[in-house]
Amino acid sequence: MRFAVNPSSTEPVYAQIVRQVREAVARGVLRPGERIPSVRDLALQLVINPNTIAAAYREMERAGLVYSQRGKGTFVAEISNSSSAAERRRLLQKHVDALLTEATHLGFREEECLEMVRAAAKRYRLRESAHE
């Protein structure tokens, strides 16, 4: 995958990297077990302070998005979530509400909106995920 960061954005660079890896994993661009660049290589490639890159990697490891093996590198983890079904529904509900708020203000009909969601869902690894 190719990372692209904008250092002049309000979103901190470490957060941009975490977000991009999450998106790439969700879309299947990054597969479980795949190696991601080392902190050093990514810092040189993006011309970004390696401490910032390291902060992104620490955050991703904490979130269970990646794992590192000493001497071998950093790898994409299986998508997993240990929260209860109810908790996961509650977390997603917030985003569903936000989506529907926008859709309503943009003047969408229910069927149009659901159609867009269905079409977009094909580009994500929803079905393969552990919570099917």
Added chain:
Amino acid sequence: MSEVVIQAEGLTRYFGRKKAVDSLSLSVRRGSVYGFLGRNGSGKTTTIRMLLGMLHSTRGQSTLLGCDSENLTPEVKARVGYLSEGHPLFTGMRIGEHAEFFRNYYPTWDRLWLDAALARFRLDPKRRVGTLSRGERAQVALALCLAPQPELLILDDPALGLDPVVRRDFLESIVELIQTEGRTIFFSSHNLADVERVADRIGIIEEGVLRADCGLDTFKENVRRVRCRFREGQRPTISLPGLLRLRWLENEATLTLASFDESRLDRLRELGAEEVEPVDAGLEDLFIDYTAPLSGRV
């Protein structure tokens, strides 16, 4: 927490009756890249010269690598690289002669590294400094400063006068350099896009006073721009804690807040704002709002 390599406490300097630096305290930890920001004449160079013991402080004190700035031992000096503003070199001397001259002062001088760096910049050691362009001179000065592989690097506006290509090359050198365990870089700059790339901490000095000293991400999370729209013809008085700047365009206000949190947005809604949204702003925008003259503020 790693060891502190630069420590300043209450550093103050007067020039005549003018206070150039006012009770400045900061500490820089090993391994970090510290971007020291301020407008021209804000006291950056004076601070750097005091840290290096090149200028006496009127009050306060500072240490480099644990050694008092005013009594730096040759051993400590050899571990510190300093690049002064404007990259001063001897115009009549050849690049190679500079290298021979400086290496005597540094036991850790890395000749192979310097040769490789000059080759990368396509600079012939036989050339006289007087014949170099401004960008080339900056590259030579930087390469000479890095040749002893200093563990603490203090750079006073190193990007001044560099074209975008040379500047990117310089940033790559910084990123490469900091990869070596234990290196620390303290640099002043006017180029905030550069600072955003390579600094992890920033300090902002204004009229000799250090007004911010925090992580770059912390700064960007706390200092935010917010846009809000009021009903046609409505322009309520907006007073919020930490309001740095307020600009009106018709019935739309753009605010810069020094200590952002969600409750500020609620407060704006209470004042009658119909749409409130945080907007994207880079370090340059935020820096300007932070340090612009008072008349430009609310």
